[in-house]
Amino acid sequence: MLEINKIRQDFPILNRQVNGKPLVYFDNAATSQTPQQVIDVIVDYYSNYNANIHRGVHTLSQEATDKYEAARKTIQNHFNAKYAYEIILTSGTTHSINLIASGFASLLNEKDELLVSALEHHSNIVPWQMLCEKTGATLKVIPMTNEGELDMQAYTNLLSKSTKLVFVNHISNALGTINPIETIIEKAHQVGAAVLIDGAQACPHIKPDVQALDVDFYVTSAHKMCGPTGVGMLYGKEEWLKKLPPYQGGGEMIDQVTFEKTTYAGLPHKFEAGTPNICGGIAFGAAIDYMNTIDFNNIANYEHKLLEYGTKRLLEIEGLKIYGTSKNKTSVISFNLDGIHPYDVGTLLDKMGIAVRTGHHCTQPIMDFYKIPGTVRASFAFYNTKEEIDALVTAVKKAKMMLS
Structure with a gap:
């Protein structure tokens, strides 16, 4: 109550x-509203330990790093990811989807097919259209009914050995429909396809368990969950994140750099180039803590x-x-x-x-x-x-x- x-x-x-x-x-x-408990965390960061993370030996940098990585652990526990390094902190759902779409560019060819649902937000349509233009892969659409539900028989018929990736929202932002993602994931895996679930609309209402779902990628944004704008999460199974190339090049995501060759850092830093939204990541963890108290x-x-x-x-x-x-x-x-x-x-x-x-x-x-x-x-x-x-x-x- x-x-x-x-x-x-x-x-x-x-x-x-x-x-x-x-x-x-x-x-x-x-966008959901932000409770005072999360606002206080944001103010505390900028008032008391505002510093860059992961590369400073001074106290403020170490404090900021500890808080940021603790937030990653909070997010891991909330979504029940197996490892903290399977949680990639991004600028939001759109960034997360584009990261995966970019990575698949090196894995697809003109014989491959991708499945998208008719209920998707543009951010879960356009990046895949761009990917198909690059690779020659075909984008097919799972149709919807008048009630605003997915036609699951049509989905089953669309699946084939050519299907490499299925992407569906957990909940429709326009209609509120909760999609049967457990069935969608299971059927996709039967033909060897990976699945990305856009959880931006689901995470304010329910608590997804990515291991129980057996989903390959799950994405969301903090600002839908009582957190700040400009920060979000990509969960990816370790095997997939290791297989995909980096999305951006720069600081933090490297192991060694010479003018002849660069080697990349391990997970999660491979996908986190540059200075992140440090305060946002910490506040994302605080927002999840707040919602779990309720x-x-x-x-x-x-x-x-x-x-x-x-x-x-x-x-x-x-x-x-x-x-x-x-x-x-x-x-x-x-x-x-x-x-x-x-x-x-x-x-x-x-x-x-x-x-x-x-x-x-x-x-x-x-x-x-x-x-x-x-x-x-x-x-x-x-x-x-x-x-x-x-x-x-x-x-x-x-x-x-x-x-x-």
């Missing part, structure tokens, strides 16, 4: 007003109640349609009002202090599937309340009246 009022006190931004109204923040699928089972149960309540209340509004009606979904509601552009609805909701996302949510193929320009997306977090959903419903009704 969550003590919501106590939890909300951890988030300073929830006390502010927007356009003279109390802020109702329903854009959590884009407990992900509690988070999932509470957010499911918000989803059920929000769905019921919004469907009371005549002419409102929800996109993404999978039985297995998380706390995201994408909707439109009949005959009204989502941008206009979102603009009016902002005037009433309610933050939602409008547009195609970097999932243009999904919007094309439904033949719509975009949706209004309300995405709930564990610090939101039913009273805030009531405020959303009232505001949507008012917007409908003003725009009709």
Whole structure:
């Protein structure tokens, strides 16, 4: 049982007003808010031990290094990676995906096939299209249904010995659909394909176990998990990370450098060129610690109640349609009002202090599937309340009246 009022006190931004109204923040699928406990860690870093890591003999550098590597260990334990060096700290999900796509350029040829789902964010589409252009490999799409679910029979039919890599999101950012990634991974492995799971939308809601999933690569971003922007994680099985070449060249990722030849450092440093987002990495660990104090089972149960309540209340509004009606979904509601552009609805909701996302949510193929320009997306977090959903419903009704 969550003590919501106590939890909300951890988030300073929830006390502010927007356009003279109390802020109702329903854009959590884009970026979650940051608790004071994580903000304090960021301030502490810059106030007390701001220094570069891994290469300094002085006290500040050693303190920063210890904290940064402790955060890597926290992330390892949270996702149950076998080794800490299987956790590569990146600038976020997009960076992580591009790192893997770049590495596979040396492993693919024109006879190979890659499978992408129709539910993907652009960051899990475009890098693979670029990879196919480089290598001549073919990109095939796992189709979706009207409910916003993947057609699993079609997926099975698409798999073949030519399939080298499958990439699917754990949860759709646009529709909230929770994909059956266990089945997707198992079937891909049966034909010898590797699997990358985009967990950016899943990790705020559930606690993935990468060993239990037997996934080859899993990626996410800290700013979806109460952490800062500009930092994220790539988990990769040791065997794959050793097989892939470095993504970037520079400092930190080297073993020996001469003008004749360079040798590369071992994991994880092979993929971490240059000075990292040190503070961000440390704060990422702190954000994971914070969410674990609340407990992900509690988070999932509470957010499911918000989803059920929000769905019921919004469907009371005549002419409102929800996109993404999978039985297995998380706390995201994408909707439109009949005959009204989502941008206009979102603009009016902002005037009433309610933050939602409008547009195609970097999932243009999904919007094309439904033949719509975009949706209004309300995405709930564990610090939101039913009273805030009531405020959303009232505001949507008012917007409908003003725009009709």
